[in-house]
Amino acid sequence: MASNKKLLILAGDGIGPEGIAQARRVLEWMSKRRAVSFGVSEDLVGGAAFEAHGTPLTDKTMDAAMQADAVLFGAVGGPKWDNVARHLRPEAALLRLRKDMDLFANLRPAKVFPALAGASTLKEDIVSGLDIMIVRELTSGVYFGKPRGIEKLPDGRRRGVDTQVYTSDEIERVARVSFELARKRQGKVCSSEKSNVMESGVLWRQVVTETHKHYPDVALSHMLADACGMQLVRNPKQFDVIVTDNLFGDLLSDVASMLTGSIGMLPSASLGPADPTGRRRALYEPVHGSAPDIAGKGLANPIASILSLAMMLRYSFDMGDDADLVEAAVGKVLDGGLRTADIMQPGKAKVSTSVMGDAILKELDKLAA
Ligand code: NAD
Numbered sequence: 001m002a003s004n005k006k007l008l009i010l011a012g013d014g015i016g017p018e019g020i021a022q023a024r025r026v027l028e029w030m031s032k033r034r035a036v037s038f039g040v041s042e043d044l045v046g047g048a049a050f051e052a053h054g055t056p057l058t059d060k061t062m063d064a065a066m067q068a069d070a071v072l073f074g075a076v077g078g079p080k081w082d083n084v085a086r087h088l089r090p091e092a093a094l095l096r097l098r099k100d101m102d103l104f105a106n107l108r109p110a111k112v113f114p115a116l117a118g119a120s121t122l123k124e125d126i127v128s129g130l131d132i133m134i135v136r137e138l139t140s141g142v143y144f145g146k147p148r149g150i151e152k153l154p155d156g157r158r159r160g161v162d163t164q165v166y167t168s169d170e171i172e173r174v175a176r177v178s179f180e181l182a183r184k185r186q187g188k189v190c191s192s193e194k195s196n197v198m199e200s201g202v203l204w205r206q207v208v209t210e211t212h213k214h215y216p217d218v219a220l221s222h223m224l225a226d227a228c229g230m231q232l233v234r235n236p237k238q239f240d241v242i243v244t245d246n247l248f249g250d251l252l253s254d255v256a257s258m259l260t261g262s263i264g265m266l267p268s269a270s271l272g273p274a275d276p277t278g279r280r281r282a283l284y285e286p287v288h289g290s291a292p293d294i295a296g297k298g299l300a301n302p303i304a305s306i307l308s309l310a311m312m313l314r315y316s317f318d319m320g321d322d323a324d325l326v327e328a329a330v331g332k333v334l335d336g337g338l339r340t341a342d343i344m345q346p347g348k349a350k351v352s353t354s355v356m357g358d359a360i361l362k363e364l365d366k367l368a369a
């Protein structure tokens with residue numbers, strides 16, 4: 001049977017392939033038990049591709065990513081390639097994928113599993129039950145605006161310049177993604193910028209407010225980005241979806257992620273524009289990097305990769321029930337007391353990457369029985 005779900009797996013370097021191997025087992029479980037078929041292909045990326053082909057991302061792999069319905073990405077990088085020219089470094093692969101696929105909306109959920117509420121640095125009652133989604137604009141703003149650079153002034157001082165720039169269409173498309181997401185969640189969007197001191201912030205607020213007219217069923221609020229950072233650690237449960245620009249999203253999503261405990265638990269999705277059929281290019285990846293310090297030791301937490309797969313089921317393949325099932329299986333395993341080293345707590349059982357994978361598959365079997 002030809003599959004209408006074309007998936008490209010790019011596992012990458014370090015613990016990338018270790019987490020993705022466990023996500024693949026979940027995918028195989030889905031194919032067997034849920035009567036869905038995925039057309040899966042796999043390729044090298046990052047340092048692994050550099051070793052094989054002299055480039056971190058070949059044109060052939062880039063083409064395959066453009067043709068795929070979804071890309072599942074592990075992690076890239078490592079000390080071995082630290083001194084390679086910038087454009088050939090493993091991380092350049094991810095930048096090209098984001099750029100060529102036009103992945104403008106970066107979705108970073110921060111969800112606290114009940115069993116891990118005590119692992120946050122914040123008090124348990126502040127984070128327990130937390131489920132928020134940060135939507136960060138990923139392809140514009142101050143990281144890309146021109147002019148940029150460091151120049152020498154006639155008097156010998158140096159001047160560093162970055163430019164924060166947004167056009168209305170760039171704001172509108174990420175706002176639309178946020179409103180659409182909110183409709184499937186608690187129906188609330190908080191838009192965050194610095195309209196008190198930045199012109200791009202004034203435009204951001206105007207365009208989000210105009211776009212909201214198409215989504216009257218969603219509640220919209222606005223919050224300055226500094227206040228938003230403060231509220232994220234004071235009372236994070238007030239938020240559902242937060243939409244913000246590239247710079248503030250970078251900061252706020254990292255703050256939000258730490259509410260949940262470990263980086264080994266955090267998935268992400270990056271979405272491109274919808275074509276006339278509603279299909280979007282999309283890349284799903286754990287938030288963590290290649291973790292060279294623990295690579296090859298069976299210590300990596302595979303849950304970030306497995307939850308990235310769940311996001312793929314939800315957002316690329318409209319398989320929300322199956323995504324719920326995967327998330328529930330992860331929750332059950334944590335309730336049962338199994339922990340990889342990064343989320344270890346007193347009195348719990350420390351397990352390896354693959355044993356964590358085994359346990360999640362067993363829970364899937366039980367939940368689907
Ligand atoms: P990192 O996320 O790889 O690791 C940070 C710390 O968290 C390490 O102590 C690591 O052991 C731990 N950790 C990360 N993921 C874990 C997991 N799943 N389970 C258990 N512990 C985990 O970040 P870093 O150390 O700053 O970067 C290492 C390499 O990864 C660098 O080459 C960097 O450029 C690259 N990197 C890649 C990506 C990506 O591919 N998207 C993202 C960030 C960093």
